[in-house]
Amino acid sequence: MDRLSLYRSLARPADTRALYFIADGIGGLPRGPGGKTELEMATTPTFDRLANEGSTGLVTPVVAGIAPGSGPAHLALFGFDPLQTRVGRGVLAALGVDFDLKPGDIAARINFCTLDNNGRVTDRRAGRIGSEVGALLSERLDGIDLGFGINCIVRHVKEYRACVIFRGKSLEGNVTDTDPQDTGVEPLAPKALDSVAETTAALAREFVVKAGELLSREEVANGVLLRGFDKYVPLPSFAELYGVKPAAVAAYPMYRGVARAVGMTVFASEDTIESCVSLTRTAMEDHDFIFVHFKSTDSRGEDGDFDGKVEQIELADQTLAELLELDFDVVMVTGDHSTPATYRAHSWHPIPVLIRGPHCRVNARQDGFGETSCITGALGPLRSMDVLPLVLAHAGRLGKYGA
Numbered sequence: 001m002d003r004l005s006l007y008r009s010l011a012r013p014a015d016t017r018a019l020y021f022i023a024d025g026i027g028g029l030p031r032g033p034g035g036k037t038e039l040e041m042a043t044t045p046t047f048d049r050l051a052n053e054g055s056t057g058l059v060t061p062v063v064a065g066i067a068p069g070s071g072p073a074h075l076a077l078f079g080f081d082p083l084q085t086r087v088g089r090g091v092l093a094a095l096g097v098d099f100d101l102k103p104g105d106i107a108a109r110i111n112f113c114t115l116d117n118n119g120r121v122t123d124r125r126a127g128r129i130g131s132e133v134g135a136l137l138s139e140r141l142d143g144i145d146l147g148f149g150i151n152c153i154v155r156h157v158k159e160y161r162a163c164v165i166f167r168g169k170s171l172e173g174n175v176t177d178t179d180p181q182d183t184g185v186e187p188l189a190p191k192a193l194d195s196v197a198e199t200t201a202a203l204a205r206e207f208v209v210k211a212g213e214l215l216s217r218e219e220v221a222n223g224v225l226l227r228g229f230d231k232y233v234p235l236p237s238f239a240e241l242y243g244v245k246p247a248a249v250a251a252y253p254m255y256r257g258v259a260r261a262v263g264m265t266v267f268a269s270e271d272t273i274e275s276c277v278s279l280t281r282t283a284m285e286d287h288d289f290i291f292v293h294f295k296s297t298d299s300r301g302e303d304g305d306f307d308g309k310v311e312q313i314e315l316a317d318q319t320l321a322e323l324l325e326l327d328f329d330v331v332m333v334t335g336d337h338s339t340p341a342t343y344r345a346h347s348w349h350p351i352p353v354l355i356r357g358p359h360c361r362v363n364a365r366q367d368g369f370g371e372t373s374c375i376t377g378a379l380g381p382l383r384s385m386d387v388l389p390l391v392l393a394h395a396g397r398l399g400k401y402g403a
């Protein structure tokens with residue numbers, strides 16, 4: 001019996017409500033040896049109180065030494081094995097804007113980018129253009145004629161992000177990214193990783209060329225980078241697997257997408273405490289498992305803004321303080337991965353996690369909620385995909401295995 005089948009067989013009803021609070025990229029590193037991380041520098045009375053009342057530990061998002069993308073990192077936190085369950089960034093982006101993907105569609109995430117006169121990338125995010133500009137550029141690219149009897153659909157996601165969907169027969173998604181993840185170099189050519197994906201790779205190459213022609217007069221967003229190619233295959237639903245009524249409250253489409261991928265009811269919030277709390281309250285009317293996503297901790301880390309990330313962690317703490325007024329039986333707080341400001345990218349470093357519920361083993365000693373203090377927490381070291389079953393167990397929603 002595999003893990004998901006085990007959870008499905010042991011799921012049982014209970015009159016409990018759980019809050020699953022994910023502060024994106026919350027893990028970090030100190031500015032220098034012996035210093036404190038962003039989380040340890042932040043003033044976080046709510047995180048600290050929950051850590052003292054519950055159990056803490058450190059989470060490895062995939063396996064040791066591997067820095068995860070947001071998709072596999074969240075799927076792991078939803079109980080899926082990220083090495084066995086793959087959903088590409090493009091599929092998540094399309095689902096995140098509520099696009100009606102069909103089985104067999106190929107989707108890829110688009111970053112509008114800035115290219116110099118030699119075709120080298122100078123800004124992978126096109127100066128973080130606003131959503132109004134991004135939407136207009138996406139409309140310009142929608143419906144590009146790629147031949148092969150393929151429909152090419154482009155939808156804006158947020159700011160500099162969009163997605164492209166190739167719809168047609170016999171397409172596969174095993175294609176490499178064009179995003180070099182660096183500046184001062186040319187975008188990569190999309191390549192098929194197996195023979196059945198050759199058509200998709202050819203479509204991607206043609207799309208990049210024609211998109212570049214349509215964007216050539218733009219000063220900032222004059223190119224596109226593609227990443228996360230994947231073929232849409234529906235996943236088992238969260239409700240079916242775990243016997244809960246799940247909902248997601250998220251401001252960014254990517255995370256609404258990963259929630260939709262597992263069948264959660266999605267509430268699209270504004271990027272404010274008031275909107276997050278209000279929609280969570282609404283979600284709780286008909287749902288008993290609420291996933292709340294907080295994004296800006298990750299964004300500041302990727303920008304290399306240490307102090308800005310500290311401020312956003314404090315804002316996440318304030319958000320959680322107001323959410324706790326809604327009365328949850330079990331509360332979990334962690335990140336999907338670390339994004340140290342000194343590293344400016346997702347990293348492999350373990351992430352602090354806390355669970356507060358009625359059946360927790362309280363830590364022997366807890367000096368707040370941070371990377372160092374969580375080393376000795378009662379949860380110990382664990383994998384991201386082990387967090388959800390612990391929350392379900394604390395909520396009384398998993399039965400006994402075996403006689």
